[in-house]
Amino acid sequence: MNWKNKLSLLVVILVGVGIFIYSMKDVPFHIIRHELADLRWNWLIFAVLCMLISLLFEGAIVYVLLKKQYPGFRFRDAFRVPLIEQLFNGITPFQSGGQPAQLFALLQSGIDAGRAASKMLMKFVVYQSMIVVCFLISLVAQFHYLAAKLHALSALVIFGFSIHFFVIAGLLMIMYWHSFTKKLVGVCLKPVKRWAKPETYQRYNAYFTEKIDNFYLESLSLRDDPLTLVKVSLLTLGQLLFYYVIPYFILLSLRVTNIDPLTVVGMHILIVMIISLFPLPGGLGGAEFSFSVIFATFLTQNGKVVLAMILWRLITYYLGMFLGMGGLAVKPYRIKQ
Numbered sequence: 001m002n003w004k005n006k007l008s009l010l011v012v013i014l015v016g017v018g019i020f021i022y023s024m025k026d027v028p029f030h031i032i033r034h035e036l037a038d039l040r041w042n043w044l045i046f047a048v049l050c051m052l053i054s055l056l057f058e059g060a061i062v063y064v065l066l067k068k069q070y071p072g073f074r075f076r077d078a079f080r081v082p083l084i085e086q087l088f089n090g091i092t093p094f095q096s097g098g099q100p101a102q103l104f105a106l107l108q109s110g111i112d113a114g115r116a117a118s119k120m121l122m123k124f125v126v127y128q129s130m131i132v133v134c135f136l137i138s139l140v141a142q143f144h145y146l147a148a149k150l151h152a153l154s155a156l157v158i159f160g161f162s163i164h165f166f167v168i169a170g171l172l173m174i175m176y177w178h179s180f181t182k183k184l185v186g187v188c189l190k191p192v193k194r195w196a197k198p199e200t201y202q203r204y205n206a207y208f209t210e211k212i213d214n215f216y217l218e219s220l221s222l223r224d225d226p227l228t229l230v231k232v233s234l235l236t237l238g239q240l241l242f243y244y245v246i247p248y249f250i251l252l253s254l255r256v257t258n259i260d261p262l263t264v265v266g267m268h269i270l271i272v273m274i275i276s277l278f279p280l281p282g283g284l285g286g287a288e289f290s291f292s293v294i295f296a297t298f299l300t301q302n303g304k305v306v307l308a309m310i311l312w313r314l315i316t317y318y319l320g321m322f323l324g325m326g327g328l329a330v331k332p333y334r335i336k337q
Helices: 003-023 029-037 041-067 075-090 098-108 113-141 143-149 151-176 178-188 190-195 198-223 226-244 246-253 261-275 286-295 302-329
Strands: none
Touching: 003 075, 003 286, 003 302, 029 302, 041 075, 041 098, 041 113, 041 226, 041 246, 041 302, 075 098, 075 302, 098 113, 113 151, 113 198, 113 226, 113 261, 151 178, 151 198, 151 261, 178 190, 178 198, 190 198, 226 246, 226 261, 246 261, 246 286, 246 302, 261 286, 286 302
16 A cells, blocks of 8 residues: 555544534543443454355455466465455545555465456446346336435435446447447547547547547456356345345344345445445445435434434444455465466
C-alpha cells in the first residue's frame, strides 16, 4: 500500500467511528452496555463465519477459473485475492480499486496479465448477473412487503437496480452483439461529433472502440467454456447467500426471534443495491442510513437498531478490510512459467 492508500484507510476508519458515535447520540450508553452484555455470542460467531465462508466461496471462484491453465496455482493464493479486493473496495469510491487490486494479487502469483484480466472479467460478469437475479427473486417474493414498508427507499432501490441491470445488459451486448454495440456507441457519440472539436470526437471514439474490442476479446473465454461458467455461477450464488444471511444471525444475537430469515435476506439484498449508489468508499453514511431505516421495521428499540447496524458494518465491511491487510502481508507462491 502506498501512502495515499494508507491515508484513505485511516480516513475511512475515522469517518466510520464518527458515524458510529453519531448514531448513538440518542441512545443512552447504559442501554448499549446492556445490549452488549445480553448478546448471544454464538449467533454472532455464526454471522462472522458466514462472512468468512462467503470469502472462501469467492476464493474458490478464483481457484476454479485459473486452476486448469495453472496447475501450480494454490487455493491459499486464490483465497488471498478476494481479501485484497475487500481492502481496496473498501477504501476507494464506488469500489473502483477492487478490480486492479485483484489483478495485482494475481500478477504477484505469476499469472499472465492478459489471462488474469480475462478471468477476473468472467468473475465480474457472473457476479453482476447473480446480484440482478437475487434481486429479482427477492422482489417477486416480497413485493407487497416492500411496497408497504419501504416506500421511502423505493426510488433508491429502483435506481440501484437499474445501474446493475444496465451494466450487465451492456456487458452482454458487447459479448453477443459486438458490431451492433459499436454502432450504438457511434450513434450516442453523434452529438459530440456535431458540437465538439473533431479531435475531441476522435479521442472519445477511439477510446470507446478500444474498450469494446478488448472486452469482446476477453469475453470469448466466458462464452466458450459453459461448464466453468455454470460452476462459477453456482459458487457465486453460494457466496452471495452466505453474505446476505449475515444480518439474520446478527438479529438472533440481539435476541430478536420473531423474524423470517427470507425477509431479512431480502432486506439485505436491497441494502446492497442502495450502497452501490453512494460514491464514498464502502458507501459510508449511506450504508448505515439504509440499514437503520430498513431494519427499524424489525426492531422497535432504537438501541437494538444502532447496535445491529454497528455489528453489521464491523462484520461485512471492516472485517474484510483488516483481512485484506493480512492478505497483503502474506507473500504468495509464484508460479514458474
